[in-house]
Amino acid sequence: MAATSLQCKECKTPYALEARYVCERCFGPLEVVYDHERVDDVAEARRRIQGGPQNIWRYADFLPLEQPPASARRASSLSGLPAGCTPLIRADRLAERLGLGELWIKNDAANPTHSFKDRVVSVAVARARELGYEVIACASTGNLANSVAAHGAALGLESYVFIPADLEEQKVLATGVYGTHVVAVRSNYDGVNRLCTELSGERDWAFVNVNMRPYYAEGSKTLAYEVAEQLGWETPDRCVVPIASGSLFTKIARGFDEWRELGLVSGDGPTMNGAQATGCSPVAQAFAAGSDVCRPVKPDTIAKSLAIGNPADGPYAVELARRSGGGVDAVTDDEIRAGIRLLAETTGIFTETAGGVTTATLAKLAARGDIGRDERVVAFITGEGLKTLDAVRDTFTTHEIDPSYDAFEAEFAGARA
Numbered sequence: 001m002a003a004t005s006l007q008c009k010e011c012k013t014p015y016a017l018e019a020r021y022v023c024e025r026c027f028g029p030l031e032v033v034y035d036h037e038r039v040d041d042v043a044e045a046r047r048r049i050q051g052g053p054q055n056i057w058r059y060a061d062f063l064p065l066e067q068p069p070a071s072a073r074r075a076s077s078l079s080g081l082p083a084g085c086t087p088l089i090r091a092d093r094l095a096e097r098l099g100l101g102e103l104w105i106k107n108d109a110a111n112p113t114h115s116f117k118d119r120v121v122s123v124a125v126a127r128a129r130e131l132g133y134e135v136i137a138c139a140s141t142g143n144l145a146n147s148v149a150a151h152g153a154a155l156g157l158e159s160y161v162f163i164p165a166d167l168e169e170q171k172v173l174a175t176g177v178y179g180t181h182v183v184a185v186r187s188n189y190d191g192v193n194r195l196c197t198e199l200s201g202e203r204d205w206a207f208v209n210v211n212m213r214p215y216y217a218e219g220s221k222t223l224a225y226e227v228a229e230q231l232g233w234e235t236p237d238r239c240v241v242p243i244a245s246g247s248l249f250t251k252i253a254r255g256f257d258e259w260r261e262l263g264l265v266s267g268d269g270p271t272m273n274g275a276q277a278t279g280c281s282p283v284a285q286a287f288a289a290g291s292d293v294c295r296p297v298k299p300d301t302i303a304k305s306l307a308i309g310n311p312a313d314g315p316y317a318v319e320l321a322r323r324s325g326g327g328v329d330a331v332t333d334d335e336i337r338a339g340i341r342l343l344a345e346t347t348g349i350f351t352e353t354a355g356g357v358t359t360a361t362l363a364k365l366a367a368r369g370d371i372g373r374d375e376r377v378v379a380f381i382t383g384e385g386l387k388t389l390d391a392v393r394d395t396f397t398t399h400e401i402d403p404s405y406d407a408f409e410a411e412f413a414g415a416r417a
Contacts, residue, residue: 080154224255246313
């Protein structure tokens, strides 16, 4: 495989491609290192990708598995569910409402469990099976729990999902139905994650976002690969991406950079704008303060899928936002609800609260004049609105009438005019 090792993002110490996530020397996070050769025949490389399966395994050459490209079908069987190849939708009505030029929505709610987490779980579980693990687990704010439970069911693997006890009911129900072990922890996500980190040292389990985290994070790059392919092998000018841990934000940028370095796509690296909820915005606060340190916060927001108060990749997200000429903004709960409605009313896409954060941040950037009319912008929607129904409760009117024409006319008098 093209992946050669793990490497500390801070001190660059190399490690074997095993279940490991933190550097023994400096305690920095680990990431996968590849040995890719620049593509000589770009047209042939693109044809090979396009001839691959209609899921993330069309990009098997760029993911940390032992399978060669010809065995992409086997890689898919290792992960259970066919994630990826989700729609990229031209959002002209939303662009007109916001005064923008070319706007696209990458709707990753179209994945099997209705969030982008199916991408990262697919890669993490496939690698975990290569390493011989038979139990998969995670710490989750909801979407990841859905995905781990579903992948475990599809593969016949035992699974454990650890969630905050106050998680949205819809996400709990959509997890337990798969027959997983649901463990509700009386804490926020950061407390749940600490417990799972402790358990990963005691149990021979593959915690997808703990001991398997370097591989898990690589799945997010496939969003960039897909967008570039869907845009005709070009990069967008700007990306608006929600930030929880910061991994998705940084890996999307890395995916574009990898393909640019290999000569597979044209264009510059996009300007990267991150989106957080005001009630849990350590990355936005650090960016605004000009600091490299993301000070931990106690989450208090309806956007629970983004409620990570101590984001592992926060400093890297801040650095990327600055380097790319972008930024990280935070929006209030009321703005999040308005963002959900705005996206639904102009595109027909119903997103969860994380998507409301993304759309509200997009609207804020447009109102400030930060986005040029000539820019090609992609906003990333990472989850389905049916998972967070309470966020839109009482935000619209239901007209109740008697079953008669006169009753309808009385209720909507003058509507045709």
